[in-house]
Amino acid sequence: MNKLNLPNNWSNLCLHQLFEKQSESSPGCVALVHGGIELTYDELNRRANRLAHYLRSCGVGPEARVAICLERSPDLIVAIIGTLKAGAGYVPLETRWPEERLGFLLADSRPSVLITEKPFEGLPSHLCDRVIYLAQDRAVIDQFGESNPPQVATPDNIAYAIYTSGSTGKPKGVTVTHRNLVRLFAAAQPSFNFGPNDVWTMFHSPAFDFSVWELWGSLLFGGRLILVSYTDSRATDNFYQLLSAQRVTILNQTPTAFRELQAVDDARRLPLALRCVIFGGEALNPPMLAPWFYRHREIKLINMYGITEVTVHATYRLLDSEDLQRQRSVIGTSLPDLRLYLLDEQLRPVVESDEGELYVAGPGLARGYLNRPGWTAAQFVADPFSGQPGSRMYRTGDRGRWTSESELEFIGRADNQIKIRGHRIELGEIENLLQQCPEVRDVVVVAREDTPQEKVLVAYLTAASGSFDEAEVRAYAGRVLPEYMRPVSYVPLASLPVTPNGKLNREALPAPAGLRPELTQGYVAPRTVLEETLCGIWSRVLRMSPVGVEDDFFEFGGHSLLATQLASQVREVTGVPIELRHIFEASTVTALSEIIEDEYRQREASDNALVDEIERLSPEEVQLLLSKQEPS
16 A cells, blocks of 8 residues: 555654655655656665664764755755664755855854765865765765665654854754654644545745745655755746646645746646645735635645744634625634634733734744853743643744634734745844944835735845945855845944934834945946846846946846746847846846847847758759648
8 A cells, every 4th residue: 555554653663663664665666757767665774774774873863953955856855864863863055045144153063073065165074074075985985785774763853953143143943853743743634534545745844834835745755755946946937837747735835935936837827736735934915816716626725823833834724705895814713733822911811813922832842042041041931731741832023813704814023024025034033143244333124015915025235434335244144144034135224213212113124215225346337229128127127227238147136037037028028038147147238238149149040041042953853842831
């Protein structure tokens, strides 16, 4: 039988043990697909075993941590499973993060081993005593045995540590155990009935815990996991085609990403095999779903609220037509093994329709923050309602209210934390890091939504000495902040506005003017009709004017989702098949216009060659050629 039947003692098993059982029951079934590569459950298990035995030989065992810095590929999945089989927990790192952030995470997590493909600029591998470079160490790894290694980890050992934004300017590593995660799938399975006929995508970064749900939701139940490359995850057209071609059945999306996908679906209308779309990562705006809901009535839309500290998901809500009329997101009821409390400042339950802060209790609560006992004690507090000694609840910082149907309506944050494009961000972390820039005296960062459903980060700064060089500040931000945490606009102020009682007056912060920032290279006007057209597209997408031909799209606040919009509009206007990779490779108008003009020249040369060929034909041959072009 293909399907994993969770044994009676499932809570006493680790993730990799359940995966091994699935591998034994369906060894020849495809587990993993990436491009043209397919791995069966047996092949994936044997590869992971070889790495696990090698890690054991390096001294890796229970409670050790293995940092993994790999692109999305079969090697990434092998590294994750192999780490767990060795008894350790994994710490996922993004290859695109700035060197300073990678350095902090390596120094803070203190991994026994770092696994990466090969040395690359910006990876401070010198911070690790041992580094495994797969490109050069593969031959050694492949000499190790393919049998399942002896079990050394227990369900209460660490499975992973994922870092979240921190208000102190330092990210915090959330340590999650095998037991935390295994019980998530046992609790959710009755609502979803995942099985071997399901096809999942791993769309999200391994450093975002939505990917944990995607990875194990597929592999624990005998499904097929489609690994989505970083480029395709940002090129919505490509991803939409992949969903159709691979007949994906389970799709997990942040509302921001799904809005882009919905727009492509409006235009393309390819056949889809989806049976459900699961939303998470940020607040959902239900009315936006109306076109999709009525066109794809057979596809369930499910809203799930979660947070890294409570192991991915905490609530479940199957959306219906009435939800499309709501202005706030209803996140439903708790998963069966969790408890939700809405409490006031004295930790007293609020009554229906009153607003309160959300606390979550139950076996989904993570162990705590890595190397942060103070933060752990402050956020994971005693649960006075359980009646069980030592029971804890997690203070989420989110606010909500109970509906008349006893479901939870999400209102927003109680503090300075936000979510943008699915990423959880402490604005204080950005402020503290920018504050260290020599050009800056004071800074406040806010998330503005001047255009509906388009939240962007804006930094308001006062200069350390008279005026600041915006190019220097942007360059500094690029060195210390990952792309999703970089402000789109930098607004210089003589001083930050305050209320009569001396507090920051956020309401008085002005909207960005949408004017071109003064960067190092200076403004260069368009010189051709094509450059002028492209500058107009740049300006519309970035909402900034004027845009010069040497202005870098990403320096002006462009990010991957905006780059997708840019590529789509350039394709539509020029007729040239510009892809997302072209925007990353040619991020100025000058560079992109050269690619487009080269395509035009090739087309012209091809047309001229065809004309020359026709001119050499006899009238009879021309007539014969034309007759072959006519439809039958």
